Amino acid sequence: MTDGEEIRQEENIVVEVQDLTKRFGHFTAVKEVSFDIFRGEVFGLLGANGAGKTTMIKMLCGLSHPTEGRARVAGYDVVHHPERVKRSIGYMSQRFSLYEDLTVMENVEFFGGIYGMKREELKKAGAAMVRRLGLEEIKGRLIRTLPTGWKQRIAFSVAILHRPELVFLDEPTSGVDPVTRRRFWEMILATAREGYTILVTTHYMDEAEYCDRVAVMAEGEVIALDSPEQLQETHGVTSMEELFWKLTRGESMITNRDKR
């Protein structure tokens, strides 16, 4: 690798995690985790309940201090510059997204304000969002009167209103119908093509297949990290569901079924 390439590579790292560890008393929630996430990547974080995903994400958002190791998001250290980190990220989950009793534009103004956007900047970004999603007719409507598909697209657009370097999607499609779910993934991928970096957690194993790379966590450690295709090949399985079973239960799914 030439020097030039090395520099370019560095610039393209949006999330840099090195030996990141978090202990609560005697319990180690995250143990010496290291990985990088590159610009424009859709990166999936999978794991069983209690595997350390939430702790991991809290640290990356600057909400929880690592016990050891370091993490940088958009070039900012999560310990020394948590406020800068927070401004560099967007966040969306199915449970917490928009205020149902505010209109589309009121939500835009509210969240834009929270993300520290200036009035002019917010006005521009809001107008661009209305144009892109074709919201002219419904921008004055209360969120709760809109179909799920619209809510979801608007929630995602609001999360990226301030052009964050990194977008966290926490189980973004749980409880959503199949058409809406796939349309939403199209939107995520289109956004990644524009250079946004996406970090997504999900319990839908088929959704992991949309990701460029996937990290699987178990008991606080990253036990596998690669593209979904490569992971399946390496572990001799044909679906992400089988892979997840094998990695988290330490046996193949078929044997397990046979036992029963």
Added chain:
Amino acid sequence: MITIREVSKSFGTTQALSGVSLEIPRGELFVLIGPDGAGKSTLFRLLVTLLLPDGGGITVKGIDVVKDFRKIRRIMGYMPGTFSLYPDLTVEENLQFYARIFGTSVQENYDLIREVYEQIAPFADRPAGKLSGGMKQKLALSCALIHRPEVLVLDEPTTGVDAASRTEFWGMLKRIQQEGITILVSTAYMDEAARGDRAGFLFNGHLLHSGTPEEIRRIYPYPLYACRSEDNYRLLETLRRDPSTAAAMLYGKTIHYSPRTKEQPVEELMTQLEASGRYGRIRYEPIPPTLEDSFAYLSTGRD
């Protein structure tokens, strides 16, 4: 075992269920699939006598859920979507409480809950409110089963549960089914539709279809291909614009593409697209529809 006939229910101006009809034979494991707000919980609450229908009727073993609700309650086990045990009572106290209100004892039916309960037994003295999510779920299931109900109704037991734990949970349900208990489970995870004997797809208060996984696959009316290219996003847009396309949707790293008719020259189209050089190499193969393809087809244009 269960007959649901033209059931409707509204809350104010919201029509939660519209003319839902369904038959569930004794001993079946039935999966009610639907997104949030489809009416799954409402249907279950009507079934377990916690709500009254506006129209239509439901019987279990011929017993009417409205007129004879007391009899119904004795033969039903119900696990609601939100944790509803007593958080200040210990694990063991909760279980004993539920056994007693049904006039039975933990000992009498312990064999039925053994597999589930043994996993939480080490925490028998812990208040239920202090359990982890997975343990709460196992306790709730134990409490719903302790009077050996004939019908077990579980409202979204796997929501927020990781994929491996969900697989285990379904394994547990299969073994409960083998005890002769009829089971109804609701879920928003489409991939769970194939885990039961039959599944019903509820959408905006309408039951759009019900059947075995095989029957659900068969309702997909078009030929289906899985396509892959070096620029799937672009290919998707192009396929969608093509008037001969019935459906094109992203599905992980592939595009599920359906031409309108079997006679359409798909090979010709793909060769042509590949020759344009805009998508790199295009690979495609005919595939059987997934359950989600069928559900997507059923719900298209109904939002």
